[in-house]
Amino acid sequence: MMEKSREIILEGIILRKVPFRETSIILDIFINKLGVIPVMAKGIRKEKSKNAGITEILNELELVLYKNPSSDWYIYKSAALTRAHLFEVDFKTGVLMQAAVEIYRQLIIPREDAEKLYELFLKYLQFIPQVKKNGIAIFWRFLLRLFRLIGIEFNTSACVNCGNEEVFAAYFPQKHGFICKKCFRPVHANLVFEISGEQAELFSNLNHIGNMLDKLQISKSTIQQINKILLIHLSEHFHKTFYLKSIELY
Secondary structure (H helix, E strand, O other), X not given: OEXXXXXXXXXXXXXXXEEEOOOEEEEEEEEOOOEEEEEEEOOOOOOOOOOHHHXXXXXXXXXXXXXXXXXXXXXXXXXXXXXXXXXXXXXXXXXXXXXHHHHHHHOOOOHHHHHHHHHHHHHHHHHHXXXXXXXXXHHHHHHHHHHHXXXXXXXXXXOOOOOOOOOEEEEXXXXXXXXXXXXXXXXXXXXXXXXXXXXXXXXXHHHHHHHOHHHOOOOHHHHHHHHHHHHHHHHHHHOOOOOOOHHHHO
């Protein structure tokens, strides 16, 4: 990050774009050293504006911004496109990219965590277009890595009750992990989310799922259940409901 007068040069990725008045837009931009910041781009929607196409969702930019000293707002001055991550990707890949955007928009990212979360996000955006089959599993792996970075690690290797590496039977939100078949009791039924054998195997393999993509056959019900459990894990820790509209299209 360089500063000259009140102009600041930053690297960032656009997460959200909202029209404002007749010719302007408001952007939420994930900055590698600051987190998500609000940026006002005045007059950028004018017909002759040379910057109109540069402000699309998931464009990675080098930005020149003006910082308003009396508020949290930044004013857009100019930008150079580094990479348009949504350009020429297929529909499902675009959905998986948008799902990561939705997660980051719902998080409050402290400045001290911004750089490592930006790096994770950028690696995911660069890798997911290369995945030809079962990209949803890479999105799940991305979430596991995100959980680890923000301090809410999701244990997929052992039962939270006995600590053994047994076959999982259910996700236990109150204990932030899974219980195995040996520990599962009827009394747990109203407290847990039961999972199938297919789902249990996927959860136990998520950390190294990239080596298994070509062999997987993932049912729609499994996709829905795993998405649900991962979002519950986020919701339990942050005491608010996380949701993903985009993933419903996958």
